[in-house]
Amino acid sequence: MNLDDLYDRQYTDTYTCKEFVAEVWQRLTGKDYFEQMATQDFEKLSEPISPCIVYCHNDQQTSTHVGVFYCGKVFHLQLRSPIYVEFDKLIGFTRFEYYR
Numbered sequence: 001m002n003l004d005d006l007y008d009r010q011y012t013d014t015y016t017c018k019e020f021v022a023e024v025w026q027r028l029t030g031k032d033y034f035e036q037m038a039t040q041d042f043e044k045l046s047e048p049i050s051p052c053i054v055y056c057h058n059d060q061q062t063s064t065h066v067g068v069f070y071c072g073k074v075f076h077l078q079l080r081s082p083i084y085v086e087f088d089k090l091i092g093f094t095r096f097e098y099y100r
Contacts, residue, residue, distance in 0.1 A: 001028060003075065003084075011079045017066050020077035021053065024068045042099035052100040056093040069098065 006027075009020055022033035028051040036042055045052055048069040054076075056065040067076025075084045087096070
């Protein structure tokens, strides 16, 4: 699936990593991310399986970051632009959770 048109997304007060993930998730699965969140209709995974939601945590009291694991990498929205990277490039996170 080609997601190249999503690289023009920009982080704003109203468009964050969650809205970006919702858009990617809809494209990849046909499912509404926010509806699944509201109904808690996600299965927790022990390891990433493409595609799945990835929640990124660190040891501090900061907000959880979210991205989508797809074809071996994580697609997520940074402050400057979306990026599609390997887990070891997700700097600042110490723990990951996977859901599908």
